[in-house]
Each structure stands twice: as C-alpha cells, then as structure tokens.
Amino acid sequence: MSLDDVLARIDADLDGATDRLLDLLRIPSISTDPAYKAECDRAADWLVADLASIGVKAEKRPTPGHPMVVGHVDGDGPHVLFYGHYDVQPVDPLNLWDRDPFDPTIEETPAGKVIRGRGSSDDKGQLMTFVEACRAYHTVTGKLPCRITFFFEGEEESGSPSLVPFMKDNAEELKSDVALICDTGLFQSKTPSIVTMLRGLLGEQLTITGPDKDLHSGMYGGASINPIRVLSRIIAGLHDDQGRVTVPGFYDGVPDLPDEIMEQWRGLNFDHAGFLGDVGLSHPAGEQDRSALEMIWSRPTCEANGIIGGYTGEGFKTVLPSQASAKISFRLVGTQDPHAIRESFRAYVQSMLPPDCTAEFHGHGASPASQMSTDHPAFEAARGALSDEWPEDAAYTGCGGSIPIAGYFKQILGTDAMLIGFAKDNDQIHSPNEKYDLESFHKGTRSWARILDALAKKA
C-alpha cells in the first residue's frame, strides 16, 4: 500500500465521512449544562462504537463529570496519542441561529461548502479529521499505521475539571512518544501551523497601606503619604524606556528565538499594521526592535490589569485613601520560573516603599510556559507532511494565550504535544451559526494521513 491509496480512499469516502460527522453533530453534548448529561454520555458512546468500527479497543471511562473516551490500537513504530473533545458550547442565543444548531447540514456559501452546526469546528469536526484518516488506513491496509492512543474529553468547554486528575491517575497508560492535539486553527485562516510555544501566566494582587484610615486631603494633604502615589510609582517603574521589564532576574530563562523560527515567522507575512489597526492603534508599545508577533508569541510581559484606590464614584470626594491596590500579571516564556519571579517582584515592591507604607501580596496562579522540543523528529516530519498537503508551507507558531492541555501533556506525562488544527478565524466557534469548511474537513483528514505516514516512517 502507498500513502496515495490512503489519500485516494479519503477522497472517495468524503460523503461517508461527512455523514458520520453530521451524525455526531446531532448529539447535543453541551457539557456545562447538567440537563445535557445524558447527551454527553451518548456522544461518548457514539465515539466508542465508531472507534470499534476501525479496530480500536475503546471504552468510556468514568470521571466525577462527563466520561473520557480512551482507545488503544497496537502497531509498529512510534506511539502517538491523539486528543480532541466531544463536548460543545451552549447555543444561546438561539434566535441568532439560521437553523437548529443540532440539525446540521452542508451549506453552499460564496466561499465554498460549509458544515453548519454546533461543534462542527470546535471540536467534533476537527476530532473526526483524525478518526477519518485512521478509517482510511484501516480500510486500505486492515490496520492503523502505528501504535495509537485515542483520548477524547467531554468537559473541555466547561473548564476540564476532571482532566488533570484523570491524566495523573492514568499517566502510564497515556504516556506516548508524541501527543497530537486538534483544537486550533490555520494561521490567518490559510497557513497550516504547529503551535510549539504557549506562554505561562503569573498573577499578583498588591495592596499598599499608608495611613491607618482614610483622611481629608485638606487636613492631611501634604503631610500624609498617599498610597496611590506610591502604587503609581511602583507600576510606572516596572518598565524601562525601552519597554523592558525591570524586575531583577525577570529575563532569566527567556530564550533567543532560533534563526530558522524567525525566518518562518517572517514568511508568515503577518499583517502587523492591521493587527494594531483593528484595535485603533498604530505603534507597538512593547520592547523596542521586536515585531508584534515576536512580542505576543515569544516575549514575556508585565501588565497592570486593574487599579483600585480612593474615591471612584460620581462627583468628587477629596479623600486621601488609606490603601491602594493593583492586579498585576506576567506572561512567561521559555524556562522563566514563575515562583522566582514572584519573589523578585515582591522584593522589588518592598524596595520601592517609602517610610510608613506597607505592602501586602496575594498570589493568583503561577504556571510556566510550555515550549515543545522541535528537535524531536516528529515535529519536522509533521511540518513536512502539512506542507505537502496545503498550498502554503507549514510553520511553527506560538500562542500568546494559554491552551492548558498542551502544558498538561508536557508537565504531567513528559510528552511533547503538537497543536495542529484546521479551523478558520470566521468559523464562529462558541457563537451562533458555527461552521467548518468542508475543505478544512477534507484537507485536515488528508493532513493526518500524511502526518501518520511520516511519523510511522520516522520510527
């Protein structure tokens, strides 16, 4: 058999694959609403049965919430784990949908055919691209191309409360050579990408206390220290004139971007002006000599997210407040240590305090960044396979926000994860009239067939 036979099978079976996806989309597996508990169960049962039809021993595994679906198939070559989620977001407001969200259909649009319905893009359609690629292998060769573990979650849209405990309890079973996660999109809706960098997050709430009660600014103004003034100086001092964060040791563990990644990012032709223009801005405000894309994907930040102090109601009150506080967050990259930065930030604040002022701190989460090792041969194999399928070459990209699941694979299982997805920016995930381009579904399925072929050959 050749890869071409498998790809030909995928092309020939597109209608069958679409019908199966529509079937799954008819199940209203809304995870956050207890009224749909039985439907989540039904979606899990559907997947167990569908995996069985391609020779995968799968079962529904209970959690305190909705069940996981875990399936294994033996094979030669590397052990690949695939993750997707079968639950969906609520559909409200229903009146903004052009059709019943759980009566999906194939719709002709000026931009081509789309699969319309809740979950079509996020994440049932994406999940099924991988299953359909496996089905084509099973049909053509009677088996799957390598050892595969299927891992489907039913609580992703409601905060994944059972995910970490389940991964910890079943770590041995879920360990693999590489994890594939299909829940992201094409970069700028056209370039296939593998997300390899996700920033971490550290939060601190800081309260400065001066006088032991609120004072009248006429009676005490001038004589009393004002905590708002102290807080403002502290926040203003967090960045220098070059936009760099001044907290001592902050840049320890921030890696330089390798030349080849820099080259790939330049090739993405990111619309920097449009990115800022869309929010009414024209000048990048971060570190000098860095592009906006570098800033959001590969550089750490420090931002004040809120400031509280004094009188902020209608009218005016000449108060000299006893306290002022701020919420400060840091996005982290590379191997920056959130705990070391927390300590350093607190020491910096203490060093800025004038006499008579005290500082109190309250920590809000501290998660390190996830950086995947792209020197793992699976990454280049997958990137080559994606480049073969799509008109544009695939790139390694970053993600400024957080996709916790990728970090969990790395932290709990020690497995590098590749985030590869085929959604487009206008798929309206989580919104009314969600859709998935039929082309994304088709080429996504072909992409996985190519990736599995490349991974199996690498072993």
Ligand SMILES: [Zn+2]
């Ligand atoms: Zn999703």
